[in-house]
Amino acid sequence: MPETWKATAKAMLSRHFLLGQLPDSLLDDLLGHAQFRRYKRGESLFRKGDPGDALLAVILGKIRISTLSAKGQEVVLNMLGPGDVFGEIAFLDGKPRTADAAVVEDTGLLTLERKSFLPYLEENPKVAIKLLGVLCERLRWVSDSFEDIVFLELPARLAKRLLRLTENFGHQEPSGLRIDLKLSQQELGHMTGVTREAVNKVLRIWEKEGILTIERAALTIHQPEGLRAILENP
Amino acid sequence: MPETWKATAKAMLSRHFLLGQLPDSLLDDLLGHAQFRRYKRGESLFRKGDPGDALLAVILGKIRISTLSAKGQEVVLNMLGPGDVFGEIAFLDGKPRTADAAVVEDTGLLTLERKSFLPYLEENPKVAIKLLGVLCERLRWVSDSFEDIVFLELPARLAKRLLRLTENFGHQEPSGLRIDLKLSQQELGHMTGVTREAVNKVLRIWEKEGILTIERAALTIHQPEGLRAILENP
DNA sequence: GTGGAACCGTGAACTGGTTCACAGAGCCCT
DNA sequence: AGGGCTCTGTGAACCAGTTCACGGTTCCAC
Incomplete structure (x- = not known):
């Protein structure tokens, strides 16, 4: 341009x-x-x-x-x-x-x-x-x-952040919403006020539950509802 | 009026x-x-x-x-x-x-x-x-x-808050700056995002160090510099 | 392709602050 | 003046998240 x-x-x-x-x-x-x-x-x-x-x-x-x-x-x-x-x-x-x-x-x-x-x-x-x-x-x-x-603790904060990121930067793909900001777990930690390790632990749990999958510089959210549910209850 | x-x-x-x-x-x-x-x-x-x-x-x-x-x-x-x-x-x-x-x-x-x-x-x-x-x-x-x-942990946050309160609501008294908002330790906790007990413990330490004295619904700051020092280092 | 650099995964020890529990102090209302 | 309130002081158990430590992955530059 x-x-x-x-x-x-x-x-x-x-x-x-x-x-x-x-x-x-x-x-x-x-x-x-x-x-x-x-x-x-x-x-x-x-x-x-x-x-x-x-x-x-x-x-x-x-x-x-x-x-x-x-x-x-x-x-x-x-x-x-x-x-x-x-x-x-x-x-x-x-x-x-x-x-x-x-x-x-x-x-x-x-x-x-x-x-x-x-x-x-x-x-x-x-x-x-x-x-x-x-x-x-x-x-x-x-x-x-x-x-x-x-008010919120890490899982809720992280869920909220990811949902917000999908809104602005998510592409719809067959398998789910993909965020491909070059987003290291370190960066996600910085966004939620927490260490890299803490982010990793929460993400892996969610991956095991099938809510999302982790790739190198991207995330794919399969079940946004799963994240929303975390925001609602304890 | x-x-x-x-x-x-x-x-x-x-x-x-x-x-x-x-x-x-x-x-x-x-x-x-x-x-x-x-x-x-x-x-x-x-x-x-x-x-x-x-x-x-x-x-x-x-x-x-x-x-x-x-x-x-x-x-x-x-x-x-x-x-x-x-x-x-x-x-x-x-x-x-x-x-x-x-x-x-x-x-x-x-x-x-x-x-x-x-x-x-x-x-x-x-x-x-x-x-x-x-x-x-x-x-x-x-x-x-x-x-x-x-970024800050409790002692620094509390020190900062107290200094800010003295600016707006502190009266100069012979013994030091007095804040007489009806300010329970509970409220101070609410202001710093922390429990009553945590506030109490920090305040008692400062009282022992002579930085301030605690009364029922008021505080008197004898050494504002003491609080400022806490903001600066570790 | 290969050697580094930056990232990811995970576990063990630690810590600042919470929760719970309970005892004392000061306050106010009648 | 005494009975209930709300506020204070403190200690013990607990917990979310940190720090440290280290091995494994993936990427990229040469």
């Missing part, structure tokens, strides 16, 4: 659950301020504490949002794919970034700079209101994750 | 870290849409999942924001005092409340209804932008709490 990126990006944004409701002309305006760039897998986009203040939208590829503890322990907060928007916090308040963002596989991103956008925002309250919606959504998500980690 | 509440409320809001920067006329406008009411201690303002969509501001008194797990375990997310604003999420997106709010001690609240405010918002982008700031602030706070709970 070397030169046609604007069209693709517009199509993508207009499919966004909130931004999509904006009138066509406003979307064009927005894109007028934006830039498109490609990134290679492994690249770091920014780190927690960095001053950057751009808003980013994933056009294609996969992005990992994470944080490191003082002792180097990592937590993956989210995995993003095409259509997802991130970096809104620093973008909106101009303060340091709240987490790390890195490219998981080759990616194209839309970038919107704070300074080129703020004046525009004042004149377009509709856009501001949409953004309020985006932030509320994000806030609900984070609060939810918070509750999960204090 | 039976009839003069508008003046008091205005004074309070103008001291708010973000809303205070709004021009005087806008503040008056805002207050024109607001209502004042008193609440008795123990009253529930709303529960998670309720449809309510008002924005609330504490004029005086104390409010507890919390959630319950499926099995009835409670987590206190925050304690609010005069000048604090809450309920913005449901207010802004019109969806169900994300947590419970209850009155800890007799309280006066300013209430702003979503429907009477939304049209106004479209015409005053400056207010929308301030609200974006408020949401960013909240998002940073929640993300922070999230990291605390996965």
